[in-house]
Amino acid sequence: MAKDIRVLLYYKYVPIENAEKFAADHLAFCKSIGLKGRILVADEGINGTVSGDYETTQKYMDYVHSLPGMEDLWFKIDEENEQAFKKMFVRYKKEIVHLGLEDNDFDNDINPLETTGAYLSPKEFKEALLDEDTVVLDTRNDYEYDLGHFRGAIRPDIRNFRELPQWVRDNKEKFMDKRVVVYCTGGVRCEKFSGWMVREGYKDVGQLHGGIATYGKDPEVQGELWDGKMYVFDERISVDINHVDPVVIGKDWFDGTPCERYVNCGNPECNRRILTSEENEDKYLRGCSHECRVHSRNRYVAENDLSQAEVMERLAAIGESLETLVAQ
Missing domain, CATH: 3.40.250.10 (Rhodanese-like domain)
Known part of the structure; x- marks a missing residue:
């Protein structure tokens, strides 16, 4: 089946004058052609990933290549079956990469x-x-x-x-x-x-x-x-990257079995990215620790409308209890 969506990954370090206005203008153009994605603009350059159909992405690449200093910007292109983004964001930041100096x-x-x-x-x-x-x-x-x-x-x-x-x-x-x-x-x-x-x-x-x-x-x-x-x-x-001898190395956070499925911890104050199967996500309430599982704002519990009795039942199944709730 033909893949009619393209995902563009790109960046360029290039001085951008009045980068905040550049970001606003850039967002307006992206929305005008129906592009989706996430772009960072800074005084030091631009960094983004966007997606759209062939015509939309071609319009975007032509537009970027028409901008001063970006004539040779390198787009890395993936072909996919579905959009990689739901919305369009262009944000101004101090840096496109923060090195933590x-x-x-x-x-x-x-x-x-x-x-x-x-x-x-x-x-x-x-x-x-x-x-x-x-x-x-x-x-x-x-x-x-x-x-x-x-x-x-x-x-x-x-x-x-x-x-x-x-x-x-x-x-x-x-x-x-x-x-x-x-x-x-x-x-x-x-x-x-x-x-x-x-x-x-x-x-x-x-x-x-x-x-x-x-x-x-x-x-x-x-x-x-x-x-x-x-x-x-x-x-x-x-x-996928390896097209010669691919192997799975990701390990489930909870039981160490091979896994390549990522979720965010159910505790919004933690939000750690963890690899886990759907079965273990349900079993452990999407919490990377006991504290996160019993947190009063656990998103998994809210999304699945679990009662306190149901939460206690699942905790008991893994040898834990609801004896301590973490305050908001």
Whole structure:
């Protein structure tokens, strides 16, 4: 069956004058052609994922390529059966990638147009994966890594990207005298983070050009040495990368069985992304911990209109009780 929806993943570091007005104008255009998606606009550039039919996405790409400084912007294109977004958002932010530098020191931020790591093609990156003297570092959030990652890549002990610089500083003995290559979904985070590593004094820093998304489409490597699926920030949740020898590496949060289905913890104050089957989601009330399961605002309980007796029954089945409710 023909796939008539295209999903566009893209970014570009380019100075944007009056970025707040640019964002407003950009949103108006996107809505005028019926595009759906999520776009961040900052003084330092633009970063987005959008979806629509062929005609709509072509109009959008032509529009972006007509904008000053964006004539060569690189769109990574997926073909899908359904829309990847329900609405259209364009937001202005201070940065399109927040590196977590001390005290939000934007003046001391990394400018990838001036400092960034060496670009590696998919073939060169695959060679780096096989090189015992090269350290491969995943720069994404923990839940992205847990769903899929390159074989042998280091998983930093962090919850999100903002924590990565400090983690590297705390573990610099692992990297300082070695070649380091980094990767992320589409390349936008690595542009800035590899530049930060260069500024920190690392001598040989590389990055996967175009990110995992490009690696999976390369006709030569065909996604080989990638395990699991790639997490994406839209309705699809995940996409296939390895077309040679794919394997499932995601593990159910509750019982450790193979799983590639993500949900958010039912406790809105936690909201942790967890892998779990529908069966275990029901069994554990979509709560990643006892505290989240019994939280007074548990969304799973509300969505399924469960009575207190029903909640107590499910908790008893897993050896827990409703003895303590967490206050709002």
